[in-house]
Amino acid sequence: MTDLINRQYYLASRPVGKPDASHVPYRDVAVSEPAPGEVVLRNLYISLDPAIRGWMGDDPNYIEPIALGNAVRSSVLGRVVASNSPDFAPGDVAMTMGAWERYTTVPAAALNKLDESAGIPLSLFLGVLGPTGLTAYFGLLDVGRPKAGETVLVSAAAGAVGSVVGQIAKMRGCRVVGMAGSDDKCRWLRDVLGFDAVINYKTCGDYGAAIRGACPAGVDVYFDNVGGEILDATLLCLNKFARVAVCGWISTYNVPDAPGPKNLWQLVAESVTLQGFTVLDYLERFGEGIAQLAQWVMAGDISYREEIVDGLDNVLPTFLRLFDGSNQGKLIIRLPED
Ligand SMILES: NC(=O)c1ccc[n+]([C@@H]2O[C@H](COP(=O)([O-])OP(=O)(O)OC[C@H]3O[C@@H](n4cnc5c(N)ncnc54)[C@H](OP(=O)(O)O)[C@@H]3O)[C@@H](O)[C@H]2O)c1
Incomplete structure (x- = not known):
C-alpha cells in the first residue's frame, strides 16, 4: 500500500463567501494499510453537493463541520483496493461518506456495497438513484x-x-x-x-x-x-x-x-x-425510495441530467459551478480507474 499516494483537497481555513484555493489546498500523502475492520476505496466518483459549503463553516448543522485540516467531506463511490474486513474484497464497488480525495479509508460498516452486475451506470447511485x-x-x-x-x-x-x-x-x-x-x-x-x-x-x-x-x-x-x-x-x-x-x-x-x-x-x-x-431523516426508508425511483427511471417516467467532470484537480472550480448555475443537473467528479 505504501506506494499508493492519496491526493486530498483539505479545509485549511473557513471561507467567508465563496471558497478558493487558499481555503481548500491539496496535499499528497501515503495510503496506509487498512486497520482491522477497515477498507480502502479507490474513488471513481465524487458527488458535489451544495451542503458541502455549509460543512466548511462552523455554524450548527445536521452533521458536524469539517474539522480544519481534514479532507473536504463528500459522498464517494469507489472500488475496493485493500480490505481488512471479511465483508469486502478487492474489486467490490461501494459508496460511503468520503472526501475530495483519491483514496478513502473507512470502517467496513460505513460502506454500502453496490451490485455492478445490474448494469446501472454507477454515477446514478450518487444522483437520481441516490x-x-x-x-x-x-x-x-x-x-x-x-x-x-x-x-x-x-x-x-x-x-x-x-x-x-x-x-x-x-x-x-x-x-x-x-x-x-x-x-x-x-x-x-x-x-x-x-x-x-x-x-x-x-x-x-x-x-x-x-x-x-x-x-x-x-x-x-x-x-x-x-x-x-x-x-x-x-x-x-x-x-x-x-x-x-x-x-x-x-x-x-x-x-x-x-x-x-x-x-x-x-x-x-x-x-x-x-x-x-x-x-x-429517512435513512430507514431508503430501500423503499430507491426501489420506487429505479422503477420510475427504468420506465422512463423520470428523466435526469448529470454533468460528469473528469479529474480530481477540477474539484473546487467544479463545485463552485453549483453557485453560479452553470451546472446542468447532478454534478459529479470522475476519477480514472488507474
Ligand atoms: N435537505 C436535504 O437533505 C438536501 C439534500 C440534497 C440537496 N439539498 C439542497 O437542495 C438544493 C439543490 O441541491 P442540488 O444538489 O439539487 O443542486 P442543483 O440544484 O443541481 O444545483 C444548484 C442550483 O441552484 C441554483 N442556484 C445557485 N445559486 C442560486 C441563487 N443564488 N438563487 C437561486 N438559485 C440558485 C442554480 O440553478 P439556476 O441556474 O436555476 O440558478 C444551480 O444550478 C440545495 O439548496 C441543497 O442544499 C438538500
Whole structure:
C-alpha cells in the first residue's frame, strides 16, 4: 500500500463567501494499510453537493463541520483496493461518506456495497438513484404532501433535486411550476419534463408578480431549494393550509449575514406549515425510495441530467459551478480507474 499516494483537497481555513484555493489546498500523502475492520476505496466518483459549503463553516448543522485540516467531506463511490474486513474484497464497488480525495479509508460498516452486475451506470447511485433522488422523493411526498389538482412550485427546478421533485409532482396529478436561472433550463423543464409553467428568475423582474402569473390559483406546495428573496415572494402567494418543504437555501450559502425571510407572518395568515428536513431523516426508508425511483427511471417516467467532470484537480472550480448555475443537473467528479 505504501506506494499508493492519496491526493486530498483539505479545509485549511473557513471561507467567508465563496471558497478558493487558499481555503481548500491539496496535499499528497501515503495510503496506509487498512486497520482491522477497515477498507480502502479507490474513488471513481465524487458527488458535489451544495451542503458541502455549509460543512466548511462552523455554524450548527445536521452533521458536524469539517474539522480544519481534514479532507473536504463528500459522498464517494469507489472500488475496493485493500480490505481488512471479511465483508469486502478487492474489486467490490461501494459508496460511503468520503472526501475530495483519491483514496478513502473507512470502517467496513460505513460502506454500502453496490451490485455492478445490474448494469446501472454507477454515477446514478450518487444522483437520481441516490441522495438527491431520495431528497426529492421524501421531501415532496412526506413534507410537501401534494394532492392531485394542487399547484406545486419548485425553485432550482432544473437541478438534481428540483427536476425530480417536479416530475414526481406531475405523476401525482399536480400543476407544476418551476423556477430556474436560464431560458435553456426553462425550456428543458417545460418541453422535456412536462412542467406546466416556468419562470426564469433571472429575467422575470418582480418575483411576486411572476409567481402569481404562473400560479393563478395560488401555491399549495412550495419546494424550497433556494431561500432568500424567492422564498419571501412565495410566502405572499401561498394558499390556505399550504406546505413549504424547506430543502435548502442555496442563495444564502456564500452570503455572510444573509437577511432572514420577512414575510413569515403568512404562516399565520394562511395557516401554512413550513418544515425543514434532511434526507438523513429517512435513512430507514431508503430501500423503499430507491426501489420506487429505479422503477420510475427504468420506465422512463423520470428523466435526469448529470454533468460528469473528469479529474480530481477540477474539484473546487467544479463545485463552485453549483453557485453560479452553470451546472446542468447532478454534478459529479470522475476519477480514472488507474
Ligand atoms: N435537505 C436535504 O437533505 C438536501 C439534500 C440534497 C440537496 N439539498 C439542497 O437542495 C438544493 C439543490 O441541491 P442540488 O444538489 O439539487 O443542486 P442543483 O440544484 O443541481 O444545483 C444548484 C442550483 O441552484 C441554483 N442556484 C445557485 N445559486 C442560486 C441563487 N443564488 N438563487 C437561486 N438559485 C440558485 C442554480 O440553478 P439556476 O441556474 O436555476 O440558478 C444551480 O444550478 C440545495 O439548496 C441543497 O442544499 C438538500
